[in-house]
Amino acid sequence: AQSVAQPEDQVNVAEGNPLTVKCTYSVSGNPYLFWYVQYPNRGLQFLLKYITGDNLVKGSYGFEAEFNKSQTSFHLKKPSALVSDSALYFCAVRDRDTGRRALTFGSGTRLQVQP
Amino acid sequence: DARVTQTPRDKVTEMGQEVTMRCQPILGHNTVFWYRQTMMQGLELLAYFRNRAPLDDSGMPKDRFSAEMPDATLATLKIQPSEPRDSAVYFCASGSHPGLAGAMSYNEQFFGPGTRLTVL
Secondary structure, eight states, X not given: OOEEEXXXXXXXXXXXXXXXXXXXXXXXXXEEXXXXXXXXXXXXXXXXXXXXXXSXXXXXXXXXXEEETTTTEEEEEESSOOGGGOEEEEEEEEETTOSSOOOEEOOOEEEEEEO | OOOOEEEOSXXXXXXXXXXXXXXXXXXXXXXXXXXXXXXXXXXXEEEEEETTEEEEOTTSOTTTEEEXXXXXXXXXXXXXXXXXXXXEEEEEEEEOOOOOXXXXXXXXXXXXXXXXXXXX
């Protein structure tokens, strides 16, 4: 089985400050990991993914995420938050060693960036 | 700019009516997913297809829901009869996936704008 935990329902940060949105995962094999963002009344948009290789992955809009195998984490980070980053963020995982399963998404974390 | 399209964008219906939602995946994508999003349950996978064949529909209530891909450019999700608890936003997503266990690449899914369903 594969699962994702996003322990924070909401993260509040001031504009210009660094932000972190937490994600931990569980798979029986090796993971593919993803972050998606959802703006109001819109579908999910892909931000970045970890497949293999470098543990630090850079994605869209200045976001990055670090894969930590020992801690089974894939936290999303940005050095300087913008008000326009306010949205709902989803972490997702798929077990690389099973060919049939689709992505499993976390419950989402609402990011609120205050001016 | 290739996008996943979904129709209708909004649907209000009465309990017991049939609802059909349609999705046009991105041309060339071989995998299509149906998700349901609610405040209480979050984002749930209902079903997915690869090369038009259903691979997993375990997330879907079988007695009232059905999903099909009549051709590579159209996926449908039907609810018959609809119930108030089916009220949610239904998303379609498509992707290009090798389908092989241990594959060294896995491409992201592209989501449509969703169909907001309200069953009264």
